Amino acid sequence: MKPGKDLVAFMGRLGHDFADPALLQRALTHSSLSSPTRPDNQRMEFLGDRVLGLVMAEAVLAADVEAKEGQLAPRFNALVRKETCADVAREIDLGAAMRLGKSEMSAGGRRRMALLGDAMEAVIAAVYLDAGFADAKALILRLWGDRIASVEEDARDAKTALQEWAQARRMTPPVYEEVARSGPDHAPIFRIRVTLPSGESAEAEAKAKRQAEQAAAKDLLGRLD
Structure with a gap:
């Protein structure tokens, strides 16, 4: 499959050149536009959430080798929650590349926190499936950037x-x-x-x-x- 201009532009913003662009296309497809021949990103969201979780668990452990579990858990939660994923998605203008049905598009789906967060997790899964864990980890650490070092000492809810x-x-x-x-x-x-x-x-x-x-x-x- 030859990616369209929107996918090529998004790959540039994401910083990953897909060997299999179909993975990215699926990661950006919302259920409002899915069909038997065009699956949505829900399964990929499930996988991406787990990849993100592992990377962030390693990151918070490495950032503070003396922290107790009670300190690590709220920091981890702050880094993987949907709002944070949506913030990262906005920084790379993921919304512009999302594939939505007309009803979801007219309802402002490209700006909705839940949809952006879900799609960000699906994109992480797409990178993982396309290039492996090492590349997915590098991508996450780059996109999350200073959030990891600056996560609050007490990031409890x-x-x-x-x-x-x-x-x-x-x-x-x-x-x-x-x-x-x-x-x-x-x-x-x-x-x-x-x-x-x-x-x-x-x-x-x-x-x-x-x-x-x-x-x-x-x-x-x-x-x-």
Whole structure:
């Protein structure tokens, strides 16, 4: 198969020249466009998630040889979660290369965090199947870059921590609400407010709602502590 211009351009942004471009084409095909002769990327997403997990497990162990499991796990989770995969996908403009059905495309699928994260994992699997683990590992470490070294000392899930704080004080769970949205349609910025039953609140902005929720929860936790 001779790759089209969009695939060639994406391979350049990705930094991997596929021996079998059909693997990349499948990795970029969403279920909304799949057919018996054009399989989607769900199985590849499953594989890519595992390859990414192994690479990041090795990376966080190597970055801190004295860290305990309780410190390593939240760092690992921060590096492999869907939001991080989507951020990496945005940096290489993966959305422009995705193959989507009309309905998903009109719904803004090229910008959706979940679709971008899934496709990034599928692309990792495509590189692994095309060139092996060593090349897939090198690609991941290059694309994730400084995220590995700068992952927070305590990268625990702030939303979970805030909910546990509230439960320990016999409160109902905190409430999250979108208070503003700015920026262009293709790259919106969400402003989220979190409020505790006792009245304390905090706000934060991010490119994805879940990221903004986490940031707001972290801010509020810092004030409570």
